[in-house]
Amino acid sequence: MTLGLQGDELLPQLRDVLLPSPTIPTPFKVESGGTGHPPASCDGRRRRRRGSKRGRDDDNGEQQHEEPPRHSCKTSRKMKQRQKKMSSTSSLVTSVPDFDGYQWRKYGQKHIEGAMYARSYYRCIRSAEQGCPAKRTVQRNDDGGAAPKYTVVYMGEHTCTANDSMEAPVILETAVPVTSTNNKRPQNDNDTSPATSAGSYRSTTSTSTSTVTGIESPAAISDITYWSSSSASSDYVVDVYDGCGLFGVHDSWAPATAAASSLQEMEDYFTGPIRSPVHIAATADGWMIDHFLLQLAASNDQPLFPHFSLFS
């Protein structure tokens, strides 16, 4: 309601701040469009005969037999042309991989060699209709801590147009402390895939993480606070980015390759007593907000924030 309005116009900018926009100049990769848009897909791909999964294990001795030829059309091998290097990539470490304002569809999961948890592969939910090349991978870090961290790698830029009003993420301002006791990890910790993201109303396993610890740095938050609660301005991005991009060695946040110490600091900041408003992204329809508030209300007996009211 009162929140969605500004959020709409701030959306693009907001995204830039909250997530590692692919447009950010990053140290790695550069390549001119390079891969551009490889041939969408060659339907001549392999024709797997099972592709099943759970509940279908009776199927034994599959490789014993003469497996059907791996590639039916050997001539079209190169058509595959996997786009390894996307036009841009960026990564960050966050405890809330879902809150990035975009909608993703999981298309695969893979156990990575030295990693303890599997890596999940997502692509923009509109990659099909609009051919949006944006992708991301989410992998839970190997920290046994109470607050699981995820390394999120974004690849490619979003070329899609999110015309759905419901997808506009909004930053909320709250003044509620998030104590470490209440700060439980998102549902099942052995699950490595945070499933769908923010805008997804589907949110299968109620993935809407209970953690509110954001990925924003205190500094960034301040900035966000400013323009999110007041009328929009166009300078904020500059302030936050300051030309360094989110991954610069700024005093702000240093995701990905950041030193463990800073991450720890961030963690403490968010799990400790509140010192400044915490912001969370939410969809315009407010489901996330709802969730968030409910949790806080349930765990704390603190007065609810005066800054906004509950939807529904």
Place this chain on the structure above:
DNA sequence: CAAATTTGACCAGG
């Protein structure tokens, strides 16, 4: 019932 996820197969690069 449609949409999203699961999960092993497939495949290309190193």
Place this chain on the structure above:
DNA sequence: CCTGGTCAAATTTG
């Protein structure tokens, strides 16, 4: 050959 990334049928979820 090994490993990571993608595909797509089956299955789950709302």
